[in-house]
Amino acid sequence: MKKSAFLVAPVLALGAFALSTSPALAADNATMYQANLAAINGSNASGTVMVTVNGDQATVTEKVSGLAAMFNGNPYPHVQHIHIGAKGTCPDMSADTNKDGVISTTEGAPAYGGIGATLSTSGDTSPAAGTDLKVAGMGASYTYNRTFTLDAKTADSLKAGTAVVVVHGLDPATLPEAAQKAPSDLVPSLPLAATSPALCGSLKAMPAGAPGTGITAPAPAGPDLGLLAAGGGLVLAAGGAYALRRKMAA
Numbered sequence: 001m002k003k004s005a006f007l008v009a010p011v012l013a014l015g016a017f018a019l020s021t022s023p024a025l026a027a028d029n030a031t032m033y034q035a036n037l038a039a040i041n042g043s044n045a046s047g048t049v050m051v052t053v054n055g056d057q058a059t060v061t062e063k064v065s066g067l068a069a070m071f072n073g074n075p076y077p078h079v080q081h082i083h084i085g086a087k088g089t090c091p092d093m094s095a096d097t098n099k100d101g102v103i104s105t106t107e108g109a110p111a112y113g114g115i116g117a118t119l120s121t122s123g124d125t126s127p128a129a130g131t132d133l134k135v136a137g138m139g140a141s142y143t144y145n146r147t148f149t150l151d152a153k154t155a156d157s158l159k160a161g162t163a164v165v166v167v168h169g170l171d172p173a174t175l176p177e178a179a180q181k182a183p184s185d186l187v188p189s190l191p192l193a194a195t196s197p198a199l200c201g202s203l204k205a206m207p208a209g210a211p212g213t214g215i216t217a218p219a220p221a222g223p224d225l226g227l228l229a230a231g232g233g234l235v236l237a238a239g240g241a242y243a244l245r246r247k248m249a250a
Contacts, residue, residue: 030053043174077169078136095107102182
């Protein structure tokens with residue numbers, strides 16, 4: 001009996017050590033949010049976006065297509081943002097309060113809110129860069145991948161389910177005649193089409209292990225798994241041998 005106890009105790013201790021030190025068993029603190037970007041204002045565009053948040057760092061991956069391609073002979077600059085602080089939804093045409101046939105950015109704001117973060121290609125990601133065409137997504141189709149520091153308000157809106165990604169910029173030729181000539185409600189020196197929303201999608205948290213998220217529940221892996229399995233086998237073997245000897249002795 002003393003010999004069996006001698007075998008079991010170290011194995012149990014070894015198993016506990018493996019459980020406590022294995023990095024594969026540590027919880028993944030990252031949270032992923034996903035949205036399908038749907039056309040708004042008749043843009044006929046589409047896209048998808050994922051936002052992975054780990055601490056105060058957000059990694060945004062996005063793919064869009066079907067947007068307006070050219071603006072004044074150059075690739076069309078599509079400013080884009082994470083909007084926060086409102087209903088967390090995308091507006092329908094009932095939001096067109098002036099009845100010009102276009103949902104402007106300000107008309108859509110009661111649904112998706114103000115700018116929390118600018119999805120700029122470089123530099124500033126704050127609301128201050130919200131209408132900077134030089135750091136906008138360019139052309140009819142593009143991919144976007146950037147990691148940046150997330151401010152507290154935007155992080156809170158993501159957690160609350162009220163964060164919305166909006167991509168702006170319409171082809172003026174697709175708008176009603178009156179709207180084609182109207183100035184932007186955000187930057188009067190630009191046409192209304194330049195800053196009006198073209199794509200919109202509400203960001204929703206994805207559960208751990210959901211397809212396409214890359215998030216999986218923590219699971220044993222690597223050398224620690226083999227060590228733990230071996231330890232478990234030794235514990236069972238030692239316990240079984242001890243029980244057998246007691247039965248034979250009886």
